[in-house]
Amino acid sequence: NDPWAVFDSNASGGFSNNWAAQPEGTETGKTSSNAWPSGGQGHPQAYQGPGAEDDEWDEEWDDVKSSGGYAESEAGEGGAINRGGAHGSSMKIALNKFPGFSKSGPELYLLSKLPAKGTKLSVYTGEVGPVWAYPDYQLDCVVADPKKGSKMYGLKSYTEYQVIPTTTNKPVIHRYKHFDWLYERLLEKFGSAIPIPSLPDKQVTGRFEEEFIKMRMERLQGWMSRMCRHPVVSSSEVFQLFLSYKDEKDWKMGKRKAEKDETVGVMVFSTIEPEGLPDLDLTEVEQKCEQFNRFTKAMDDGVKDLLTVGNEHWKRCTGPLPKEYQRIGKAFQNLSSVFTSSGYEGEAALTDALTAAGKTYEDIAQMVAEQPKKDLHFLMETNNEYKGLLGCFPDTIGVHKAAIEKVKEADKLVATSKITPSEKTAMSKRASTMSYALQAEMNHFHSNRIY
Template sequence: MAKNGDRVEMLYAFDGISENHELTLSEGDFVTITDADVGEGWFEGQDANGTVGLFPSGYAQVVPDAGFENGTDAITPTQQQDLMGSFAPSQDNAGYQGDDYADDDWEASWGAQAVTPAAVVAPTTQIDRSASQKSTTSVAKVDGDSPKKSGKGGLFGGLFSSFSSTPSEAFVAGESDKVDTSGKPRIILTMTDGLPMWEYSNKHFTCVVSDPQKASKFSGLKSYITYNITPDDTGKTVTRRYKHFDWLLEQLTRKFSTIISIPPLPDKQITGRYEDEFIENRRQQLHTWIARMSLHPVVAESEVFQHFLRSKDSEKAWKDGKRKAESDVAVGGALCSTIAPLEQYRIELADAEATLQLNTQFTKNLDDALKQMTAHGAEYARKCAGPLTREYQRTGQCFGAIANAFALDTRETSIPLTNAIQHTGTTYEEIGNMFHEQSKNDWIPLLDGMNEYKGIVSCFPNILGNNKSGIDKQKEIQKLHLEGKCTSEDVDNAKLRAETLSYAVQAEVNHMQHYRVGDFTEFMRSFTQQQVVFYQNIVAKLQETASLYENLQ
């Protein structure tokens, strides 16, 4: 337990808000605690420059005076980062000066009072909400049994402390037990049709992102876009900016990405960010992203996600929730400690490895296929809007030139042919215009869906890699047991942890597979139907112009 006067090392960088009396610190900086009782996951401390301010307690680790405290192994800052996972808050946006990152005036946007619209119409999305799994039990918040903790804080009194380089290895080795997660909700796994699944809540909800509005402050010197977010279970709307979504992504990634896919947000853009087409496209992408997150039973019920959706009463309520999320220690390997193991469904090591190999091959093949499809689709959509449009228009112009030449012959027997050829030329120009507009109806929506899944699948190499690291750590512990360096109980605990990790990863893959079937069915149904309508319209136009020649001599 940290106390006043302790010296701590920063595990992560922290970009503090000066007007909130917060320090800005880099990873590896040392701070002396001046007030350890601030509460809500915060310390007050003095940095190397003598500046005093607040910083998240979860971002720092007390530097011990010796390697042992009270007879147990002390956790070094490096080990603590292993336990929590390498998910330090991203600093990628530190230099961004676009509409969403030029200031840190959070409360100006978060303090807006919520409004309840009379009716909110959900924008079109490829996510099939009706496919949401139902359960007769709510998302579990009860304590679940966890693998037994070693009396010395981790397996063998820290035997693996210097060898656990990933969150999953730290979890399997028992080192994550040193992070206190006793007050955190348990993550519940179920076995459905022989497959491990996350437990789904019967209180399912989704969200609508709507009504983007341009706002400004500082007498119009600073502009930004706000979006209304309305969860359908309450109908109460809150207002958020892009940077708030980005903050949520950062926190979800830090907390869950060891075992759960947290896809990226749409890319930032500096130029053209206030154009109507860009604003609407971003709204649709943010809507799809937040709807996707609300479908995940673990993410949707998390405190940070609920805080993002529902915090609106006061500036203090938002700040308290924000600080609580940023100081959460149940992240990475420590998050795995909150998973209730399926002790009644044991899995052999060979079966876990076989399933891992199958999932790795599937996600790799899908990733490759999605990359090919999005590259080809983008190229074809470009051709539709450019070369194909011009080719049909050029064909129509050529027919028009022939008709203009024929128009000099004013004989009655020639006029019908001239008119028919002129009609054909106009028809081909219209077909060219149809190609120019058609990709908005078929290829672009298809590519939006494919790109969303590219983001989802891109997270799985890390997730599956953690699964493999956990299995490898289990093998290492079994080997140490054969060498007489650990007990059978240690091996049993490591095995149960590795099984829990494997089942959690399999549950995440199965969650993706469940929605993939419904999503891709809708993607392909919409695409092929639009293609049918498009080419039927072309056929109808060609049949109309062809009929003009039937009775000509």
């Protein structure tokens, strides 16, 4: 039997381990459409908000939706998405004099007056090209010790986990909704520049079953480890709060501060500073963008193909293949029994050999059925994680494509006195900064992919 079959039939949009069932969808399986053509709506993996059955979400968190948290929104021109939420609309910028310019697309960064410099995200020249500034100490954490908790006299139940960062080695307690809050903050803050993969799906029915809890903890661990390895995400204030808040008061204060952050969406590029790197011309910016788009699309196709083939192999190993070996083993042993009934002296040497061969085939059947859990499981989990991550690239790259299109319009806007020549120069310079951020992110992605 397929050990993950119990999770495959979840009809409530929750946990699913059926990798090949939605080969063209995202990790969450919330859409079956291909995420790659630009101009789609929203983030392919964006959390859809708590449903009617979500009993882990309570009144304490009702203000999340009014805090400018990321939600699916209509795409702007050129595939740019609205990642700024309420914060984007709060920026005091008069852009309506520019035809076709929205308040949520890349032009918010390309033409706005930049906020005062806060935390700087540096990009340097490394051996492989532009790279993020990496910390001296590699952060990591352990997600462990899942426990069932309850509130309201047992009416509400949930699972809580210990998260232990290597920086303090002191555990902090988090529920799934806390991980989800972190995901929304990271997506809102960095999603225009850094692909933020979604969390493993939340399952409502049967979510306290031991196998499900174990698997979700493994996937939360994988998600946290990936975030820890990212130099920008791991050093961010909101991520550090999640890993090392001191007490409930510290957590709530940090939470409110993170939700009021205005350097979100495309404005995150205003914090990026290429150190000693020359400005790129628009042709080179566009070439790099297309190069990364082609690679991530091709890798996405390859990963999905491997998941499809791997899932088919899993089903064969846990279904018809071991049954065939069992049938062969049974046939050998049946023949041995027939020969034994002859009563002929000297029969034992042959019948013992036939019986041994039959039992060996039965052992092989068991080995074949158990093997996927020992090796294929980890291959599939890793590729499933990459499938989710690659599903984020179309929107992130879409922001860059939209910015390139806006810069291409600059000459026309100057000619019609919509913008000044100095504003056109600033747009080109900022598009170059965006390109360096994309190159640094792709070099980080390749490094993690290989090492």
